[in-house]
Amino acid sequence: MKAATELDTMIPVTVLTGFLGAGKTTLLRRILTEYHGQRIAVIENEFGPENIDNDLLVQDSDEQIVELSNGCVCCTVRGDLIRTLNDLAARRADGGLAFDRVIIETTGMANPGPVCQTFFMDDDIADTYRLDAVITVVDAKHGMATLDRQEESQRQVGFADRLLISKKDLVNDADYQALRARLVRINPRASITPVHFGETDIEALLEVSGFDLDAILNIDPEFLESEDHDHHDHAHHGHHHDHGHDHDHDEDGHACGPGCGHDHHHAHHDDEIGAFVFRSNKAFDPERLEEFLGGIVQVYGPDLLRYKGILYLKGINRRMLFQGVHMMMGAEPGKPWLASEKPNTRMVFIGRKLPQDIFTQGLEQCLA
Known part of the structure; x- marks a missing residue:
């Protein structure tokens, strides 16, 4: 890069x-x-x-x-x-x-x-x-x-x-x-x-700068909202506030599964290709993360289309930026975290039939 x-x-x-x-x-x-x-x-x-x-x-x-x-x-x-x-x-x-x-x-x-x-x-x-x-x-x-x-x-x-x-x-x-x-x-x-x-x-x-690592990682708010209401409710949903754009949760904060009366007008088409987001306010252990991502790319590389993230790493006072296409992954240091912001990780993976739970559990095990 x-x-x-x-x-x-x-x-x-x-x-x-x-x-x-x-x-x-x-x-x-x-x-x-x-x-x-x-x-x-x-x-x-x-x-x-x-x-x-x-x-x-x-x-x-x-x-x-x-x-x-x-x-x-x-x-x-x-x-x-x-x-x-x-x-x-x-x-x-x-x-x-x-x-x-x-x-x-x-x-x-x-x-x-x-x-x-x-x-x-x-x-x-x-x-x-x-x-x-x-x-x-x-x-x-x-x-x-x-x-x-x-x-x-x-x-x-x-x-x-x-x-x-x-x-x-x-x-x-x-x-x-x-x-x-x-x-x-x-x-x-x-x-x-x-x-x-x-x-x-x-x-x-x-001039889109889609492959520029420093370009902002924008994730469509509609996607985040449907994800927050999704029944794939993983542990990492618990601590993802402070994004500057909180989403409306139900009053009692429950994650709603299918048929809970929230019509998100998804007649779900089961597309082979789809995306998911991983977020955390905890820092990653850099070595564990590198090892895990290396392994994921080896196994799922052909099915990964694009993946990109802003990473909060332990012991590093600036964000790390990473992205990949299939098997090729690159990372470089980004801007320092400001005193006013809470460091956090946001990653998005787009690919073919990716096992979200394997990625999520693996990433959670890399948190320091």
């Missing part, structure tokens, strides 16, 4: 993923044609022949990289993403191509995981490019059905730093809220914004 000073020279990268027909092409077409003052290299990451956008982007299939009238560049990857990224960086370094940032579009139902891992695994890439965020486009009208049918689409939601919902005007508010609630359960750390691709602010898509 890079120090802040190096970030200025790094080329930021946005991974754009999402449901077929949700409007990624419309968005890309705008990026590639309208004047927005940024020189962007768009990489179409192709897996196979089903690419529908070819006529739009690359007229001549022999030509790998096409320069466009608005200063953007477009290229289609038929082979290796790493090779393409290195090629683009080399052309940029020798003055052959000018671009400020990269957008990688993964086609259709591709899993964004391997694309993200590229930026942490390959040294040349990690020295040149900074992965800014994964943006997933969800179709409001067909989103529910796609999530039901395609586990890959759940994975795209789980990986996202930002979820853009298109076609909201085609559904009623109750359907939109149901979709939103489902997206929050799969991924409580991504911001969710309805968009009109005719007029989305392109700037707003480009």
